[in-house]
Structures are given as C-alpha cells and as structure tokens.
Amino acid sequence: MMDMDSDPTVSHLRRLWLYLYCLAVAIFLLAPILVVIPMSFSPSEFLEFPPSSLSLRWYQSLFNSPEWTGAAIISLKAAVLTVLVATPLGIAAAYGLQYSEMGIAKLVRSALIIPLIVPVIIVAIGVFYLFARLNLVNTLTGLVLAHSVLALPFVIVVVSAGLQRFDINQELVARSLGASRVKAFMTVTLPQIRPSVMSAALFAFITSFDEVVVALFVSRGPSSTLTRKMFTSLRDQVSPAIAAISTILILTTFLLALAALASARGDKQQKS
C-alpha cells in the first residue's frame, strides 16, 4: 500500500477518475444511513427530506417516553450481558479448538459456526419453540441466551484469527517458569490476543444490539428491545421518532467502532 501511494510513475491527476469512483461508492454505501440524520431534526409529524426547519422535538419526545427509554435499557442490558456470556465462551472454544489434537475438533468448529450460516429466522423459530417449553419466552435471560448463540460464531472466528498469530510455546515457557495453565493464559496469551478479544466483544455487542428477528419471537411487551419496538412502531406510523432513534444508534455504533480502532492502534504502537 505504502509503495503504491508513493509510486511516482502515475500522477494523482491521472488517477483522478479512480478517486471519483471511490467517492461514488462511498456515497452509495453511506447516503441511506446518513440521510436519516437530518430527517431526525425535523419538527414535522412525518418523515421529510430535507427538513423544513430544525427542531429537537422528536428527541425530546423519545427521552420523555418511558416505552422507548425502557426498550433502550432492555437492549443495552441484553447487549452487555451477551458480551459477558459469548466472549468468554467463544474465547474458550477458540482456544480449545486451536490446540486440540482430536480429529473431532474440526467438526465441532463447523457446528459452532452454523448459527452464522443458517438464516436467522430458522434460529428464531427453533429458539422460540425451545423457550416456550422452558418458560424463557419474553425474559431477558432467554433473549441473552439466544443472542449469545448468534454472537458465539463471531467471537470464535475473530479470536481464532488472533490465536493463529500467537506462539503457543510462550505458554509452555510460562508454565515451565512456574505459572499454572490458567495463570499462563491470563498473563501471557490473553494480553497478546487482546485486540482480537476487543473486536470479538464489540461484534458480540453489536450482534445483540442490532438483532431484530429473534427479538420479534422471544421479546414482547415490556421486555421489547429497541430494534423490535422500532420495527413494530414502523408498522403503525412512520414518524421522525424512528429517525431520531436511528441517529442515536448510528452514533453509538460509530463511537464503539472508533474505540475499537483506537485500542487496536494503541496495541500496535506498543509493539513497534
């Protein structure tokens, strides 16, 4: 990449078309997301673009609505708990699969990745019928469990990639120097795969926070998540309140991604 940037044989002017093309792609990708931001500041009852004037009316109504704030709290709780369940489980699975000498490990890995491949609706139906028997429908526990199933493959894939760059001999050395297996993992392995673990946790958070299909089946009424509530309220009316929520969600996700990026960069600087 660096070499291409400094390549003197092609001038920036001659590459202009390439830059314009990239800009067009970026607009195509981002415009639908960004268009909701100005719409959320509209005082009108309906979605309009561009807004006739600016107002915080919909934000105000959101924060004053216990239904919406309640749903937001449910979503946050579910996402945080999903991170806490899926990340340690995924790390343990990735670690075990990486160093297992058993032939079955490959099969187990495929089995654990399945939720990533199967259409979410199928997982949702399965989970619904299972939870109905276990009395877990419309509970936070049930929602977190279901979201953890969806998040686990992401964690395994990301952490496995991190472990591939890790030299397991380091853990052997640590053990020879007097560290138990757990201590060796915590002091030698974990600090070095930290960037992967951070992105895995972020993936788990977003998987849960963005999820709507499973939530439609297993979180209803007062235990509705934010996305589910957005989905159902869209059926009744299209108000700028939705745009306001979307704006908040975009901002949250963007900040999280930025934090993950900053932490990864910090790690790199430490290394070089």
Place this chain on the structure above:
Amino acid sequence: MTSDKQTGKAGVPITIRQLVKTYGNYRALDALDLDIAGGEFLTLLGPSGSGKSTLLMAIAGFIRPDSGLLQFGATDVTRLEPHRRNIGVVFQNYALFPHMTVAQNVAYPLKLRNADKSRIDERVQWALALVKLEGFGDRSIHQLSGGQRQRVALARAVVFEPSVLLMDEPLSALDKKLREHMQIEIRRLHEKLGVTTIYVTHDQREALTMSDRIAVINHGRFAQIGAPKALYEKPASRFVAEFIGDATLLPLDAGQKQPTFRGRAVKTKETPQDNASYIVLRPEKIRLVGKEEDAGWNCFAGTLDDIVYQGESVLLSVRLEGGETLFLRQPTDQQSLAALPQRNQPVEVGLHANDTLIVPEEAA
C-alpha cells in the same frame, strides 16, 4: 520445593526408568533408562523424529509418559505438573513474551514466586549481567537481535535458580559464527551455575563441543551414551559411527573368524567383538601412503577421484577398487599441497592399526 532450593546450586540428579510414550502404534520413547548426575551437561543427540524432543518435553512435563518413572533427586515427578517442577526451559524460537520488556520477561518467574520487589530487581540485574545484557532491561523484545533474544531467554530460564535447565535446539536459528560463540557462552554459564542441564540438538559437532556426556538417540532408544571422545573414538554401532563425525564404513568379509576385508586381514589394536562387521574410516584418520609402508598399516588401493580445497583443509575423495568412496583430509600447508597426486592417479590409502575401528551393525 524447599529441597529443590537447597540442591539448586549443586544441581539435581535425574533418574529415568523404563520411560515409554507411544503415539498410536509408534513408540516415540521405547522404555528409556538414563541417569544424569547432578550438575551434568548432557546432550540428547539424534536425527529428527528420533524422540529427543519428546524425551525433553516429558522431562519438562508437557508430555505425559504412558509408563515409567522420572525422578528429580529423590522426588518422583512423573505426574507432576510443569509449573511445579522448578525447571528452566529455552526453546528454539526463544518464546520471549513480546508484550513485556526484557526486564519484565526475566522478572516473570520471580513474580510468580511472589518475590518482593527489591529481590526481583536484584535477581534481574544479576541474570542480565550473567548473559552480558546489562542496561538492556528497558528494551522491548522487538528491538533485540537474534543473539540477544537468545540471551534473554537464557536469563529468564536461570534467574529463579531452577533445579534443571532444559534447552531444545536453542541455537539452531542463529548463524554459524554466532552459534559457535553461544556454544562457548552456554558452556561457561553452565560451569558457573552448576545446574543440571539437558540440551537437545541434531548437530553432532555442537554436541561434541558442549557436553559432559552425549546420549545418542534413534527410533526412541538410546544408541549409545558416553563422553564425546568415547563416542567418537569408540562408537558402539554403525549408526553412531555414521551419525557422529564423517565416516565411510566398509563391510568386512562375512563368515571369517579374524576380520578381513576382500581377503586381506585387517590389523587392529584390540581384538574386535564377534559381531563386528564394518571398518570405520574417518577423513582425518587416514592418509595417502606409499606401497612400501610398514606393517602397522591397513592399506586400501584406489584412484584419486576429486580434490576439493576447503580453506583449512583439502578434502580428497578416493574410489576404491570395489567402487566405495573414501574421503580424506589433508592439511593445506605448501609442502602437503605440493605433494598431492594428480586426479585419476592410482593411490594407496593407509589407516594405522591403532586408529582402526571395527563396529557391529547393532550395539551388543
């Protein structure tokens, strides 16, 4: 642990009895017996896949043997977890912790032992001085050269005064000059610390240079255990004769009471064993002789095939009448060079009776 600490300085003896490790049908360790004296420098030497690393990992505790006994001093450690064995291990790729500084790497085993801060600082300084890396404590691992990393790995492995020091081909990633330098350094360090050391290598010259004793291992069994000189001068089998040093082995005539080669009696200093079946010819032990040489020599007639100048010596290859090729080394002083015969000339190669070694196919 307390007994380990007392004996740490003197070096702990190691006892291995009937140690077996199998992988499926493959016997990686085939009922091994070995006694290592306290403070000894023992090298496990063998080709790749011989079981030398498996044995080292079993001593370290990373591989659990199927059966047999492993003792450090009077303590049975066969089933003891690695972190309770008080061993220092140096791996081929050093396995330094890249997220820690040099000093933090060396302090790691001390922190695990809950040493207090002043003690840790003192020991880290001592260990870094021992490997001649004073003032490198704050460096990051990425700033070190290969040789320096090797030294940090060594310092980390000895800083807590382990009972046993294990090294798995620690020098194989270094270039030749540095490797030879580090061989002497490690030797010196061993003499200073007196820790029982087991060193794994496939490099026979390295083994000869460094060891008190060498255990030659092949197919999960010991082919021969002995001091470097004994192994080189008195190999117990064809495998050892060929693996240690360069040698051409000529088969003796079968079914003869006295050893003969192509009908001619082979003169030896000692009467060879009954099952002896090969003459060992090492390049530095044989030389070109005239036909009239005295009775103390075993002579082989052949043709000079090639002359390779190698700087410190000249390597001649001689094809015998039976088609075998012998190699012999000649010094490169002017007189010797001037006396060299031409290529394709008939020559006579002599091996003195005192240097004539005869080995069996398998050790008795």
